Amino acid sequence: MQDKLTLMIPGPTPVPEKVLQALGKHPIGHRSAEFQELVKRTTEQLKWLHQTRGDVLTITGSGTAAMEAGIINTLSRGDLVLCGDNGKFGERWVKVAKAYGLNVEVIKSKWGSPLANSEFQQALEADTNKQIKAVILTHSETSTGVINDLETISKHVKNHGKALIIADCVTSLGACNVPVDAWGLDVVVSGSQKGYMMPPGLSFVAMSKRAWEAQKKSDLPKFYLDLESYRKTAVKNSNPFTPAVNLYFALEVGLEMMQKEGLQTIFDRHARHRSAAQAGMKAIGLPLFAKEGHGSPSITAVAPEGIDAEVLRKAVKEKYDILLAGGQDHLKGKVFRIGHLGFVNDRDVLTAVAAIESTMQSLNLLNCDMGIGVAAAASALH
């Protein structure tokens, strides 16, 4: 049967019908008063989601565009930065920073393990000359399903006193608590196809006052991603370039739904789904890839021993039309990932666990009675 796909990947995530309807409206002029009113409303909504009184700017582009904007607007050629790297998106930070000639000191952890807070602490405390200009890391590492301890690392950065903290919150914002102001985060980037419950195409950059101070001194070349031009036009509820007007329609509706649900309820839902996905997988003997206690609220990565993860993933797609994500780079075939981020309810998670369990049974890979996994997931959902 066609056209009954369920997305359980960490993006694009499922989109509510009314968000799609908003998306499919006739476009309006991006310099019209009507569009400016819309920008004004979405800007307020974005500040609510980020728990900030600072600026949150919207870029037409992917999350990577926002990551790049975060770096090139606050740093200068040759600047020393500490970059956390424990997965594909940590690696991406390193690549972006190096592409612009930054002096990158990498703090690495094995894929599946969280970044070590103490390594950041040590490096920052050792930097008595205050040479480190920024600490850059990924909060929820989409490739491994690991959540890094952004709150603690941010405290170490605050103790340093000079460095900025720049965070990729692409799969954490709208899934767990990311209080930008309370944690003192300077640059936070995210993307629309994640917790926002809308399709890809917009990305977001929150900038603190300290980030804007740094921006004044930044000498890296830029044009489309020059946040100064976004800030100048944002004052007039406008954009420097033609934005993806229809995606703004969708953004407003998605954020309205989020506001109606409330931040704490959203966070609880994601935490519950993490518990259910983890419990279901463990019950059927599938080990989690993320180190115990460090699983992301948005993605559960599973590393089935002695089973080709791609075979299982494709069989689930074939039989039940649920799209799971594969492993990236060296994890291909070793890991599959269940996305439970955004417009996902308890039924979706229960179904995903049931479908994986049932598919394992069909493939003669299930070493327990069918139903054990679903039971464990259901129990976690109660």
Next chain:
Amino acid sequence: MQDKLTLMIPGPTPVPEKVLQALGKHPIGHRSAEFQELVKRTTEQLKWLHQTRGDVLTITGSGTAAMEAGIINTLSRGDLVLCGDNGKFGERWVKVAKAYGLNVEVIKSKWGSPLANSEFQQALEADTNKQIKAVILTHSETSTGVINDLETISKHVKNHGKALIIADCVTSLGACNVPVDAWGLDVVVSGSQKGYMMPPGLSFVAMSKRAWEAQKKSDLPKFYLDLESYRKTAVKNSNPFTPAVNLYFALEVGLEMMQKEGLQTIFDRHARHRSAAQAGMKAIGLPLFAKEGHGSPSITAVAPEGIDAEVLRKAVKEKYDILLAGGQDHLKGKVFRIGHLGFVNDRDVLTAVAAIESTMQSLNLLNCDMGIGVAAAASALH
């Protein structure tokens, strides 16, 4: 009455119902076989539209992102470039080039006049040491409604033998003939909210073999707009970053409609609409802003003498819910612009002329019998 807006601005342009329906579909995984099939189809369609056998890459971003990509992927710091500037988008080329430290020699014409082909010819012929690395210009200058003679300027560049030709065809592609291969254009950029008959959010960069040769030597920093990563993934019908999946759905349907109509019919339609808009405006005593014979097929800029163009434009919006574009920068209040680009039929142009004429009458600004303008436009449409 609400929600019966007609867009007659040079972007966003009106979008057909079936393109909007495609846009509002549930997203699919951007790494799925289904999406790769879609990318394969849109890539072939894009090559058809560009009349090229070279690469046409799709970026999630505005047309300015594509302009920047065109420059930063083919040039290096300090390179000498000739930049045509006879309007806001020519100015933008100069700004982008300067932001990256290029050595920019500007060939200027007054807003409303076309670029002088002979000035390019002279500068290129004088460059016997072959220091000029690129000639950069806007084909259809959206801010003034002037079409520059890209074909002739490209011939001068070919005679030079070394320089690349980089063109902004944002409001010419899909409106008049832009045969990328036949004219030997090296980089051609465009945006989705124009001739493509879809909303903003995607932009496109066509790259010739010579452009890729230059790309190998380019030293400007980049990441999100690094076309090498787009080319590598395009081979697998994929993208380096998460693309705006839903906009691809719309792109395919819009291009299908264009293919059904046929290039020559599309070009004839735009030429006819230019004639009708021009004839209608002249008949009611409103002078055209673009120099006679150099009007763009997509935009007719009108410079009403002794009348505040903003007052007229707003009155047309108020009374008839037709959105015309205002003048940009120093032309604000002096010029209004009729967009007749993309999903525009004869009725739309006739209506726009009638609405402008009737609004002038209500404002006691019409110095002829009501109906003269519509009659002239209708005659041009026959």
